[in-house]
Amino acid sequence: MYNMDLTEDQIERYSRQIVLKEVGGIGQKKLLNSKVSLIGLGALGSSTAYYLVAAGIGSLRIIDFDLVEISNLHRQILHFTKDINKIKTKSAAEKLNALNPDCNIEIINDRISSKNSKEFLKGSDFVIEGSDNLPTKMLINDTCISLKIPFTIAGVLRFHGQIMTVVPENKTACYRCVFGDRTEGDSSMSCSQAGVIGFVPGVLGCLEANEALKYILNVGELLTNKILYVDLLRYSFDFIEVHRDTNCLACGDQAKDLVESLNYGGLDACNDQ
């Protein structure tokens, strides 16, 4: 736990955000005391991790199992050309440790599954989902609801993306409320088939970091009970209102813990947006 006063270096490092009334010294200490978990060190995870670590999040747990490939580099800006074939968690930790020694980078170099998701995510103040496949998104949704941890989920394709935040304690609409009970591999196209421009996950990853920061500081409005749909070709930012489904298997009135009972098929799909 970080209970000390801010050091002179920290006051200088974070001065441009400490000056904001929404942050201040107290908010900065809250950030330095907070623990965020991030699933996926792809393109979404790259911008999320850089900005959270730069902002002085105290602890960032990064979860991925993949190796860096050359086709990742146009969008996954945590990884450099010299990192090809390196384990993504190692590549990411090198950059993030170099960026800000205040942040403790905790590495989990493993594929998240229903067998380990509770273990991996417990103790987090906030969870950020940055994978590229529906089964992982559903698993994170169900695990966080079970553990009552707030989280944000984003997805990107081509020139557009979407993001929503769920606060289980406030019974806001969850990902399963909106996208149904599919856990098997999604029939829709992935980025490798349909393509994606790197800036889109860059923007959406920043929005995910912003959600974590706002939740920790308890400022502003979160993207709860709504989806923000971003289209960078048209420059449109549209909000779609969504509602909690009282029959939802994950968060409904009769909901049971799904993580141990459901089969999250397709979790061997690539895990990096």
Ligand SMILES: [Zn+2]
């Ligand atoms: Zn739900």
